Amino acid sequence: MWESMSRREVLNVGAGAVAAGVGLTAGPARALNDYAEQIKKFTGGKTPVEGRVKLDLPELAENGNTVPLSVAVEAPMAGVHVEEILVVAPANPNARVIRFRFSPMSVPEASTRIRLAETQNVIAVAKLSDGTFLQATRQIKVTIGGCGG
């Protein structure tokens, strides 16, 4: 299902599902959560630009309970720094995964370990101090889900 859809289609379907208040029935997959809403809230309605964010996840996670995640933003222009990065998981029970907060002292990269309920496209959105937003999407296959649902 995911494999056969482009990112745009996935986003459209997700937004439609949220708008209609109904679940998307993609085989055994659970309905997508309100991740689009969460991104909108984070960006204040601005559309993030695809690129310059590097989101690293394994291609395949056998255990969804502890999946290593790294995110980094390509060096922005002088005087601009990365303020925050929000990570969302559209097929988890709760869309929000983590929000990293940086300072002018920071190197704009961070790593942690996360839980993923099932195969899905994880999204990272970075907020820059000049008010722009950048985004990266990465698919990960999960063999055994890890949200204790």
Added chain:
Amino acid sequence: MAEFKPRIRLDKKEVKKGETVDVKTLVSHIMETGFRHDPDGKLIPRMIINTFTSELNGKFVFGCDLESAVSANPYFEFKFKPEESGTLKFTWIDDEGVRIEATETITVT
């Protein structure tokens, strides 16, 4: 109350100005998601660390807001360029308001 035992590793504690320090932190915590049920079918309430911050001499360096989707025993790695020597303080706060703290000393030459 559970033992939390924070662990911190800095790749170096003495740096020249402009150099990057790599910080790895780990703290033991169950990170109960709030989505699981006990054997009687009752929902187990959420109990997670919801905030982590790192400060140098009281100045914010790095932090994050955690959700249920962060794995048990939260691990973070981040990098920064310290502006001055001093105390690097790490604070984790969980849903019950328990604060876990740790400090490291950094020297900038």
